[in-house]
Amino acid sequence: MAQPNIYYDTLSPDTVSGDLAPVISELNLEENCRQLAMEGWTVVENVADDDFNARFRKKILKLSKAGGANMLLAKDEIFAQAVLMPKLMAMAEFSVGRGFLLSQVAASVRPKGAGSIGLHADNNWLPAPFPVHNMLMTGCWACDEYTQENGSTLIIPGSQNLRRHPNALEIENLDVGIPIECPPGSVAIWDGNLWHSNYPRINDGERVVCHITYTRLMMRPVEDYSAHADDLINKHGKDMAQLMGHEDFLNGANGADYSKLVQTFNNAKR
Ligand SMILES: O=C(O)CCC(=O)C(=O)O
Numbered sequence: 001m002a003q004p005n006i007y008y009d010t011l012s013p014d015t016v017s018g019d020l021a022p023v024i025s026e027l028n029l030e031e032n033c034r035q036l037a038m039e040g041w042t043v044v045e046n047v048a049d050d051d052f053n054a055r056f057r058k059k060i061l062k063l064s065k066a067g068g069a070n071m072l073l074a075k076d077e078i079f080a081q082a083v084l085m086p087k088l089m090a091m092a093e094f095s096v097g098r099g100f101l102l103s104q105v106a107a108s109v110r111p112k113g114a115g116s117i118g119l120h121a122d123n124n125w126l127p128a129p130f131p132v133h134n135m136l137m138t139g140c141w142a143c144d145e146y147t148q149e150n151g152s153t154l155i156i157p158g159s160q161n162l163r164r165h166p167n168a169l170e171i172e173n174l175d176v177g178i179p180i181e182c183p184p185g186s187v188a189i190w191d192g193n194l195w196h197s198n199y200p201r202i203n204d205g206e207r208v209v210c211h212i213t214y215t216r217l218m219m220r221p222v223e224d225y226s227a228h229a230d231d232l233i234n235k236h237g238k239d240m241a242q243l244m245g246h247e248d249f250l251n252g253a254n255g256a257d258y259s260k261l262v263q264t265f266n267n268a269k270r
Pocket residue numbers: 108117122138140151152153154196197198209211
């Protein structure tokens with residue numbers, strides 16, 4: 001059987017591969033790729049039509065409790081349709097490489113008075129300095145118009161070049177931030193390096209967002225022990241639980257286990 005050719009070079013982060021270029025061109029995403037690579041963020045408009053967006057918003061509201069929901073791919077077919085939208089798949093391939101994985105499908109519902117999430121880079125469980133190639137791409141599907149008063153995402157332009165986490169002082173200094181503003185049905189996309197938060201919502205109504213994260217293939221374990229993990233942990237205890245990924249905030253039975261979030265973020269830096 002003929003073996004596929006092996007590439008001996010790696011494309012630079014701002015280069016669209018020959019395989020992907022026709023797709024990017026067909027979907028008119030050239031400028032989005034440039035902006036994501038150079039500025040760390042971009043907005044892709046009209047990812048789906050208005051009808052899809054309205055059904056998507058309704059479904060998120062139905063499934064959300066206490067401001068949000070996670071593990072959504074397992075909860076309704078519409079989330080599979082969303083994560084497979086051609087524009088998102090193309091941007092993810094550009095940003096986190098061919099063979100990329102789905103990392104998270106969560107939702108947030110922010111009513112008037114909702115506070116800010118706090119400034120962070122999504123490379124939260126990656127030690128600094130962050131690598132040259134992006135590890136993780138986040139897409140925030142704005143079911144409603146994104147404006148500052150509506151509580152849109154806040155970004156710190158230029159922070160993607162620092163390739164590190166913000167410190168305590170920088171987390172307080174949000175004056176240098178700008179809002180991402182876009183029409184409903186757009187997906188605001190950023191890389192793992194860009195520092196971001198969100199604005200408090202001051203308008204009536206609710207900001208409904210689906211948070212979709214795609215990740216580079218590289219840290220995926222070679223062998224998948226998930227079917228055996230409980231047995232192994234029962235037999236060997238806590239250290240085995242860590243090896244199976246049961247001691248961190250990722251991959252809990254109900255999605256992210258936020259009680260372990262700070263511990264997980266701290267682990268990555270020690
Ligand atoms: O809700 C937002 O606008 C920002 C969300 C966020 O920080 C994230 O998905 O990493």
